Amino acid sequence: MSRTLPNIIITGTPGVGKTSHCELLAERTGLKHLSVNDVVKSKECHEGWDEEYQSWIVDEDKLLDAIEDEVKQGGCIIDWHACDLFPKSWIDLVVVLRVESSVLYDRLTERKYPELKLQENLDSEIMEVLLQEARDSYDEEIVVELQSNDAEQMDENVDRIEAWFKQWKENNSSA
C-alpha cells in the first residue's frame, strides 16, 4: 500500500529526547506525534503496572491493533523506546537517538527513576541495545543514528529529518 505521507519512528533509550524531537518535528512538518506511551495508557494496551520498574507491562498485540489504522494511513511520528514490533511495511525512516552516559544519568535522575530502572537504561544505552534492535528489524538504509546531547544537536537533528521528509514527499508525489 502506498502512503502519501511517510511514517517515522523516533526511538532510543528513555531520556534520549524522543518526545522533545517528536514535538518539534510535528510542529515543523505537520506530521502527527504518536506517543505510544499515551496510547498504552489511554487505550489500556497493557497487562497492569510493574511496581519495581514503575512502568506499564505492554500488551504489544493490543497496541498494534490500537494504532494500525492510523499508522497505515501514513504521516505519523512514532515515539517509543522500542521498534521491533512495528511491521517493516509500516515504516519509512527509523531515527535512533543517542546520548552520552553522563547526560543520560542526569536526565533520568531528574525524572526520579528507581535505581534498577536507571541502571538498566544506562546499560542499555552503553550497549547500544536499541540501535541494534533497529538495525536487526529494518533495512540499513532507513536506520539513522543521531546524537542528542544538547539543544544544538536536537536542532540539527530536526533540520535533518525535516529535509528527509521534504525529499520523501518529492520522491513520492504522483505529479
Ligand SMILES: Nc1ncnc2c1ncn2[C@@H]1O[C@H](COP(=O)(O)OP(=O)(O)O)[C@@H](O)[C@H]1O
Ligand atoms: N537534545 C537535547 N538537548 C537538551 N535537552 C534535551 C535534549 N533532548 C531531551 N532533552 C531533555 O531531556 C529530558 C528527556 O527528554 P524526552 O524528550 O522526554 O526524552 P524521551 O522521550 O526519550 O524519554 C527532557 O527534560 C528534555 O527537555
